[in-house]
Amino acid sequence: MDSLLPLEDRGGPAQPLLLATGLRKHFPVAGGLLGRSRKVVRAVDDLSLSVAKGETLGVVGESGCGKSTVARLLIRLIKPDRGTMVLDGDPVDEPHGITVNELRRQVQMVFQDSYASLNPRLTIAETLAFAPKAHGLPAAEARARVRDLLDKVGLDPANYAERYPHELSGGQRQRVNIARALALRPRLVILDEAVSALDKSVEAQVLNMLVDLKTELGLTYIFISHDLNVVQYLSDRVLVMYLGKIVELGSVEAIYGNPQHPYTRALLSARPSMDPRRRTKEAPIQGDPPNPIDPPSGCRFRTRCPFAEDVCTRVEPPLADIGTQAVACHMRVVGSGHSKAATP
Amino acid sequence: MSELLQVRDLHVKFVTPDRTVNAVNGVSFDVKRGETLGILGESGSGKSVTLRSILRLHPEHRTRWGGSIKLEGDEVLTMGKSALSDLRGQRVAMIFQEPATAFDPVFTIGHQIAETVRRHTGKGEADSWSRARELLEMVRIPSPAQRLKAYPHEMSGGMRQRAMIALALSCNPALLLADEPTTALDATVQIQVLLLIRELQREFNVGVIFVTHDIGVAVEVSDRIGVMYAGKIVELAPVEQMVDAPRHPYSRGLLASTVHDGMRGQRLEAIPGAPPDLAEVPTGCSFAPRCKFVQPNCIVRPPDLREMGGSHLVRCVLADVQEAGVAA
Numbered sequence A: 001m002d003s004l005l006p007l008e009d010r011g012g013p014a015q016p017l018l019l020a021t022g023l024r025k026h027f028p029v030a031g032g033l034l035g036r037s038r039k040v041v042r043a044v045d046d047l048s049l050s051v052a053k054g055e056t057l058g059v060v061g062e063s064g065c066g067k068s069t070v071a072r073l074l075i076r077l078i079k080p081d082r083g084t085m086v087l088d089g090d091p092v093d094e095p096h097g098i099t100v101n102e103l104r105r106q107v108q109m110v111f112q113d114s115y116a117s118l119n120p121r122l123t124i125a126e127t128l129a130f131a132p133k134a135h136g137l138p139a140a141e142a143r144a145r146v147r148d149l150l151d152k153v154g155l156d157p158a159n160y161a162e163r164y165p166h167e168l169s170g171g172q173r174q175r176v177n178i179a180r181a182l183a184l185r186p187r188l189v190i191l192d193e194a195v196s197a198l199d200k201s202v203e204a205q206v207l208n209m210l211v212d213l214k215t216e217l218g219l220t221y222i223f224i225s226h227d228l229n230v231v232q233y234l235s236d237r238v239l240v241m242y243l244g245k246i247v248e249l250g251s252v253e254a255i256y257g258n259p260q261h262p263y264t265r266a267l268l269s270a271r272p273s274m275d276p277r278r279r280t281k282e283a284p285i286q287g288d289p290p291n292p293i294d295p296p297s298g299c300r301f302r303t304r305c306p307f308a309e310d311v312c313t314r315v316e317p318p319l320a321d322i323g324t325q326a327v328a329c330h331m332r333v334v335g336s337g338h339s340k341a342a343t344p
Numbered sequence B: 001m002s003e004l005l006q007v008r009d010l011h012v013k014f015v016t017p018d019r020t021v022n023a024v025n026g027v028s029f030d031v032k033r034g035e036t037l038g039i040l041g042e043s044g045s046g047k048s049v050t051l052r053s054i055l056r057l058h059p060e061h062r063t064r065w066g067g068s069i070k071l072e073g074d075e076v077l078t079m080g081k082s083a084l085s086d087l088r089g090q091r092v093a094m095i096f097q098e099p100a101t102a103f104d105p106v107f108t109i110g111h112q113i114a115e116t117v118r119r120h121t122g123k124g125e126a127d128s129w130s131r132a133r134e135l136l137e138m139v140r141i142p143s144p145a146q147r148l149k150a151y152p153h154e155m156s157g158g159m160r161q162r163a164m165i166a167l168a169l170s171c172n173p174a175l176l177l178a179d180e181p182t183t184a185l186d187a188t189v190q191i192q193v194l195l196l197i198r199e200l201q202r203e204f205n206v207g208v209i210f211v212t213h214d215i216g217v218a219v220e221v222s223d224r225i226g227v228m229y230a231g232k233i234v235e236l237a238p239v240e241q242m243v244d245a246p247r248h249p250y251s252r253g254l255l256a257s258t259v260h261d262g263m264r265g266q267r268l269e270a271i272p273g274a275p276p277d278l279a280e281v282p283t284g285c286s287f288a289p290r291c292k293f294v295q296p297n298c299i300v301r302p303p304d305l306r307e308m309g310g311s312h313l314v315r316c317v318l319a320d321v322q323e324a325g326v327a328a
Ligand SMILES: Nc1ncnc2c1ncn2[C@@H]1O[C@H](COP(=O)(O)OP(=O)(O)OP(=O)(O)O)[C@@H](O)[C@H]1O
Pocket: A027, A028, A041, A042, A043, A061, A062, A063, A064, A065, A066, A067, A068, A069, A070, A226, A292
């Protein structure tokens, strides 16, 4: 038994592990006359989400839609302009809540770039022992933990503990990054494109390992990826983002089986076919995603949406609960004025 | 369809004082006019090195070549300077993952495409510009006349990728080399560009070699697929046969470990281990350390590429046995 114990579940199984409300992050952009431009990138705009205990929440969306910014806000690598967070009942960074440091013990993150995330001058053992020691774990216990962590991610401690990052393959480095994220016994692990740089055969190894670790350690995951197939494979619920906003949120069955938002549908049917007899005949939508600096008014998807109407330009669609999932589209808002919407 | 490119037993080795990389270890394939050969493989398997060899783009002083590459009968590996520049500028064009490398940031897109057209056709200024506009239209860049005046950085990623395709086609090449041209694009843009490449290939009747690590992408564009592992093509087959009945243990493993629709809840069939170090010349089958069917004669000498009927080639000692269904 060591002194950095796994954390107890506090509020009971039904209380969300993490609740974020109204998160907003706008980045100022340089440029403009005399550098006095007031333009901002609206990376994340009034986004709310909850993560249930023990689930895997998948996050998908195209490059620049704000997935990584959400992740960095959730572990407070960056401070939100607005919005609040509650971790298992405790408000974060508020007088009666928990500190950002405590949050970062319970919520850990794994990034895509396995090499840049590791210090090249430290051995794997030193890297893995770093955080536990900083949290006061005695040296002998830290050594035992390093061996245990390497075992858990499928790297033989006798063979790998004393190696340096450049002596490992990409897949092995990513295993080390996952081990490091587990070193403080977190409850929530945010995986931001954590398998995206790996080759398929190695990706499969790491995905199997993530499934095993989740069961063994009772973890909760937020799994961010642009690979829709991998998100479908791992997730219980899926959140679809477009230009800093949630466009659809629901169970993996609802999102993949019965997508409601035109963007979700386009994204899913843009997946290359695996069957040479049924190749894609037509691209589901044309054009590129617009610049997040000046997102379109109203519905941000309207410039590429085949169903856009006048109301879509004027009014931003709310994220409406339709039972099986939540959708931000005027076609699904009763009385919105869209010709395909139900009238009250 | 006539034989356009013939690659025979290609070897490419990089030699530096401190290390040797056996990047390509005996690759053979043909490409016909109007056909797309997909080359599928994991990182470091030698896809880009193979592709760049066709333009002889490797540093001359530390690259050791073997074998032969013939474009319409002309040997590329021994070609003289002027023939080589003709090859690079006119007969073979290349598109990459990062379009920034194809364009000069200080000139407009229109200037660069018109300049290439002028060089290759001897057309005058006005005609070259109108051809450039046509090309932008052909790759579906909206308001092409305006876009001619744009600088590369003023375009989105998808738009730059289309402009690079326009630039590549501006010299009317016989062969188009595509090195992961859609990998960095968003899903909804990637499919547009894949369909565009497929369509232009028919229209221009070019041969295409399309390198990718994504099976879905290879299936969308290829007539035949070659699977590369450790600098060799281990299997080469028409796309339907490759997807329906892959024969080589590595191709099978690659297909089985690729997550797709309907695999939820199943344990993935991962291939154990990692690809070999390319410092050593392989003495046996390079896949042997990871292969669950390995047997003593696999490590004696590298297996040959064997014809399995229907232009299906497999480099594995078990190919015949598998045909009989024993190891399946
Ligand atoms: N520190 C920053 N300063 C300025 N802009 C930023 C900063 N970080 C992110 N952005 C911008 O915010 C937007 C969202 O970026 P983010 O990295 O969250 O996207 P993403 O969905 O993770 O994309 P990807 O799939 O490419 O990883 C982008 O337009 C990005 O350029």
